[in-house]
Amino acid sequence: MTEMSAAPEVFRQAVAALTSPQPRAEIELSEVGPPKRLAPWAHALAAEVDGPAGEPATARLVLLHDPDGPEAWGGVLRLVVYLRAELDPEVAGDPLLPAVGWSWLTDALENHGAPHAALGGTVTQTSSARFGDIAGPQRSHDLELRGSWTPTDPDLTPHATAFHELMASAVGLPPEGVALLGRRPNGAARQD
Numbered sequence: 001m002t003e004m005s006a007a008p009e010v011f012r013q014a015v016a017a018l019t020s021p022q023p024r025a026e027i028e029l030s031e032v033g034p035p036k037r038l039a040p041w042a043h044a045l046a047a048e049v050d051g052p053a054g055e056p057a058t059a060r061l062v063l064l065h066d067p068d069g070p071e072a073w074g075g076v077l078r079l080v081v082y083l084r085a086e087l088d089p090e091v092a093g094d095p096l097l098p099a100v101g102w103s104w105l106t107d108a109l110e111n112h113g114a115p116h117a118a119l120g121g122t123v124t125q126t127s128s129a130r131f132g133d134i135a136g137p138q139r140s141h142d143l144e145l146r147g148s149w150t151p152t153d154p155d156l157t158p159h160a161t162a163f164h165e166l167m168a169s170a171v172g173l174p175p176e177g178v179a180l181l182g183r184r185p186n187g188a189a190r191q192d
Contacts, residue, residue: 017154085170115153
């Protein structure tokens with residue numbers, strides 16, 4: 001991507017809207033280098049969050065802009081999300097998990113009134129076993145969600161807040177202002 005001042009106005013406004021909402025305190029959000037060659041203009045955000053039990057999730061949200069409006073997009077802007085969440089072993093075997101993972105995205109878009117078209121993607125469950133001197137737990141379970149959609153309104157603010165909700169859902173954070181029972185505010189379990 002070239003310098004932002006040379007970018008088309010629709011792209012500059014989309015970036016401003018996408019980066020304007022502040023995520024909840026648990027979510028670390030930063031700008032990262034966008035992928036090359038997907039579109040003439042691109043902007044990317046990275047997010048990290050840990051859930052109440054310490055399971056981490058990482059994600060990228062990429063904004064693409066092609067003034068020619070590729071036919072498959074049905075517009076000149078496209079949003080792409082990639083999320084990877086570590087799973088508790090008890091949850092990892094649930095056969096409904098892919099549908100639940102997909103609903104995190106669709107529900108977030110709906111809950112924030114993010115108008116969109118051409119939504120598609122995949123959800124993948126993986127289980128890994130480590131052998132030898134590789135650091136980390138002996139077994140790990142992950143969910144990967146990849147999705148893309150075309151925003152049908154140039155104001156991407158609702159899409160940004162939907163991305164924040166997606167991150168919170170992936171790690172099981174309660175709604176803001178709600179505390180989990182049995183946990184102290186610092187995350188330590190009660191000693192009753």
